[in-house]
Structures are given as C-alpha cells and as structure tokens.
C-alpha cells in the first residue's frame with residue numbers, strides 16, 4: 001500500500017491486481033466561500049476475474065436447448081467465498097446481482113472506500129449489521145457513491161465504523177456525491193470527517209437524494225453535521241436513530257442541511273452535540289436555506305454550545321418553508337453567553353409546526369431568550385403544540401415558552417404552560433395568539449388561562465385528564481390542511497360529550513395542544529386507559545372537595561361522577 005495519497009490525476013500502480021485512479025474537480029463551497037478540493041479517487045479497485053467462468057457457465061445453462069430463459073437470473077456473489085473482498089465482489093457483479101457478505105470484520109484495501117461504479121446491485125450482509133462489520137481503521141470511508149447511483153444501488157445490513165476522511169469532501173462513513181443510493185439496516189458509527197468543508201461524520205450527501213432507512217447513525221463527528229450532512233440534496237431518512245454525534249464547528253450535531261430538503265420521518269435524533277467556539281446551532285438538526293420536513297420524530301437530549309448558541313434541538317436559518325409535524329422536542333439545551341432557543345430557534349425562517357410537544361427544553365446563558373422557541377425575523381405557524389416546562393435561564397432571560405424578536409408568528413390551538421420565567425416575551429410587536437391556553441393569560445380570540453390538566457407532566461405525559469378546559473376549545477379553521485390525526489396518530493377531531501364546545505367550527509371541535517382527548521375511556525381519571533381502584537381512589541379522595549374526580553365536567557366530584565365510573569368499572573379502554 002502507498003504511504004501517501006496519489007497526486008491529482010495520477011494513475012498509480014500499487015501492486016498486483018490493484019490500481020488507483022484519481023480525478024479532481026473543484027466546486028464552490030459555502031463555508032469557505034471559495035473552491036474546495038474534491039476527489040473521487042484513492043480507492044483501490046480490485047481486478048478479479050477468476051469467477052468469470054462461473055457466470056459464463058450459468059449463462060450457457062440458461063440458453064441451452066430445452067431451457068427457455070424468460071429473464072437472466074440475478075446472481076448472488078458470496079464474499080469471501082467467491083471473492084476475497086467486498087470490492088472484488090462488487091466488481092464482479094452486474095445489475096440486479098447481490099453481493100452477499102458473510103459474517104465477519106472486514107478491513108483493509110478492498111473492504112473500504114467501496115465503489116459501486118454505478119451498478120444497480122445490492123451489497124447485503126448474510127446476517128445483519130451486528131455480524132458484518134467494515135472497520136475502516138481510521139483511514140478512508142466505507143462507501144463512496146459518485147457514479148449517479150440510484151435507489152437500486154443498495155447497501156443492506158452492514159456496520160460501517162471508524163472511517164476517517166480528512167481534507168477531502170466529508171462523509172466519514174459514506175459519501176454520496178450526486179448519487180442516490182439506498183442505505184438500509186446499517187449501523188454507521190464512530191466515523192469522522194475532518195478539515196475545512198468536511199461535512200457529515202457519518203454520511204454526507206451532496207447533490208443527490210439517497211434513501212436511508214432503519215439505520216443507526218451513532219458517535220460520528222464532523223465540523224458540520226456530526227451524523228448526517230446534506231448539501232443541494234434531499235435525502236429521505238426514515239426509521240433511523242441519529243444519536244450521540246457531534247459537530248465540532250457547531251452546525252448540526254445530528255443533521256446539518258444546506259440548500260436541501262430532506263424528509264426525516266419516524267426517527268430519533270438524540271444526544272447529539274453542536275459545539276462551536278463562536279457560534280453553535282442546532283444540537284439535533286440545523287437547516288440553512290433548507291425546507292426540511294420532520295415528521296413523527298423525537299428530538300431529545302441534544303445540545304448546542306457556543307458563545308452564541310442557537311437551537312438546542314432545532315435551528316432553522318433562512319429557511320422558508322420547513323414543516324415539523326407530530327414531533328416530540330424535549331430536554332434539549334442551548335447554552336453559552338448569548339443563547340437563542342433551547343428547543344428550537346428560527347431566524348428568517350417560516351416553519352409550520354403542528355401537533356408537537358416542545359417541553360423541558362432549556363436556554364441557559366448570560367442572555368437567554370426562548371426556553372422553548374425563539375424566533376427572529378420569522379413568521380412561524382405554530383398550531384396544536386404543547387409548549388410546557390421550558391426554561392430560559394440567565395441574567396437577562398426572556399420567554400420561557402416562546403421569545404418573539406421582530407417576528408410575526410401565528411400561534412393557535414396551543415398550550416403554553418409552566419414555562420420559566422414567563423410564557424411569551426415579545427419585542428417589539430405582540431404575536432397573534434388565538435385559541436390557546438396561556439398561563440397568566442394573553443389577549444386574543446378564544447384564549448384561556450386555566451390548568452390544562454395534563455396527565456403526568458412530571459413524567460412527560462401531556463395527554464389530558466378528563467374535563468381539561470383545553471378539550472373542544474380550539475379553532476377548527478386553524479388546523480393545517482391535511483392534518484387529521486394528533487401526535488399519537490389518533491383522530492384529531494373528536495367530540496367529548498361532557499365538555500361544552502367552546503372552540504370554533506362545526507363539531508367535533510379540535511382540542512388545544514398536541515393530543516386530542518379521545519373521550520373513549522369514560523371513568524378513567526388517571527389516564528392510564530383503565531377504570532379501576534386507582535380511579536376510584538381519586539374520585540373518593542376528592543369527594544365533594546375538588547374537581548379532580550370530575551367525570552361529567554360540571555366542576556364537582558359527586559354521585560353523578562361515581563355513577564359514570566361504576567358504569568365502566570373494570571373496563572380496559574381501546
């Protein structure tokens with residue numbers, strides 16, 4: 001093996017059967033404002049033909065007299081049985097073939113910097129990613145897609161670990177350059193991208209739309225996008241865990257996207273860190289000029305830390321139309337000197353957030369604005385969100401729930417409760433807030449100031465107990481088009497016959513907050529979906545003394561409520 005990288009354009013013989021081909025292009029890079037180096041080279045390309053005769057024999061059999069081959073059967077090429085390395089298997093494969101990789105730890109030349117060369121093939125482990133491990137040994141990356149691969153180029157069930165790329169375009173584990181492969185059931189962990197313009201410690205996508213499903217992307221690092229970065233591309237990320245990644249220049253600990261529109265669905269983005277000296281943004285997700293879509297994701301325990309820190313969970317900058325639906329944004333932290341948005345921060349952006357809980361996030365610093373949400377020069381549309389238990393903490397801290405700075409948000413059907421030091425802070429103009437439950441009160445149509453009766457907020461359960469004043473109190477017209485279910489996936493429009501319809505629209509009236517009260521478990525006072533001794537204990541313990549045992553929502557606990565409970569005694573709920 002050579003001890004130094006080959007020169008640009010060089011063709012370097014490295015020994016029997018191995019040839020390096022290199023090329024370079026230059027592309028403008030938004031971080032350094034100039035040109036950066038790109039290399040598609042350096043990868044060994046194994047030249048193996050020893051099994052060609054097997055393929056020829058197979059074809060001859062198929063076309064032999066008496067046989068009528070409707071289609072040529074796809075081959076399965078076994079590594080290492082048929083070919084000693086994964087690359088050799090790929091080189092021998094044709095479109096439609098599968099390279100089946102046996103259990104083992106794969107290292108060294110031919111087992112990293114793997115190049116599909118545009119083939120529509122599948123590289124799959126025999127027994128899943130826990131048993132099939134590419135160890136890049138801190139030199140090179142796992143896969144490099146750069147020949148216009150489509151979703152028919154598939155990596156399935158492989159662990160890609162300990163990749164390390166320096167100075168080249170990023171992608172410590174996987175680089176997709178104007179390619180759109182499918183990466184599924186993979187574990188991409190402990191990879192690093194380093195150097196100016198090196199993005200995506202785990203995966204970097206530039207100019208393509210890869211599909212990433214059922215993957216764990218963990219413990220990767222890069223200057224930007226510790227787990228995943230995309231630029232001018234729109235990857236689809238589904239059922240993934242993007243955890244414990246770090247961005248060392250402070251942009252997007254979990255995911256960083258730039259001029260991209262990724263669709264991230266049913267994924268967990270947790271425990272990631274964006275750490276910058278001056279600026280840190282998006283501990284979990286950072287989007288710049290990006291209309292990302294986050295749907296049914298949990299964004300939790302992420303951190304942005306810098307002198308100026310923006311968005312512990314999510315940061316959106318110059319992004320016109322991001323969509324955040326059915327997401328749980330909780331326990332994220334932004335801290336530093338000047339801090340903007342513990343849960344989410346939007347600057348010159350207009351996201352639509354629906355059916356989200358934004359809870360227990362924290363902005364902490366000398367000046368901390370927006371424990372839950374901070375928006376600046378932005379017009380977010382926030383509807384049916386539960387914003388609770390967030391904290392802005394510091395000498396000059398404002399907007400425990402929401403901080404509105406030269407912005408024009410529309411906040412409807414939402415709950416702002418138990419945030420510290422306050423629910424809403426604005427400068428200079430008051431936001432439009434309607435059909436919301438705001439602790440301390442807020443002027444606006446349909447707003448209330450009443451205990452929302454969360455089931456168990458101390459343990460993160462923001463469903464309603466019976467007779468919550470938020471039930472049937474929202475504005476049907478404020479629910480974005482196409483929203484028919486709540487954060488649980490349960491119906492969004494449900495009537496509770498015990499609650500007056502105090503909201504707006506034709507019944508059933510939408511509730512405030514992220515969860516719709518389903519009214520399908522009468523008698524259940526503790527929201528654990530049954531009617532048993534615990535519920536009876538609550539009712540009898542508050543008999544004529546408070547409304548905690550109220551089931552018919554008339555403000556007391558009496559025989560009528562006991563009657564409802566006993567009528568459903570012993571029932572489980574759907």
Ligand SMILES: [Ca+2]
Nearest residue numbers: 472494509511
């Ligand atoms: Ca309702």
Ligand SMILES: [Ca+2]
Nearest residue numbers: 472496499501
């Ligand atoms: Ca009702």
Ligand SMILES: [Ca+2]
Nearest residue numbers: 524526528530
């Ligand atoms: Ca119960």
Ligand SMILES: [Ca+2]
Nearest residue numbers: 550552554556
């Ligand atoms: Ca009652």
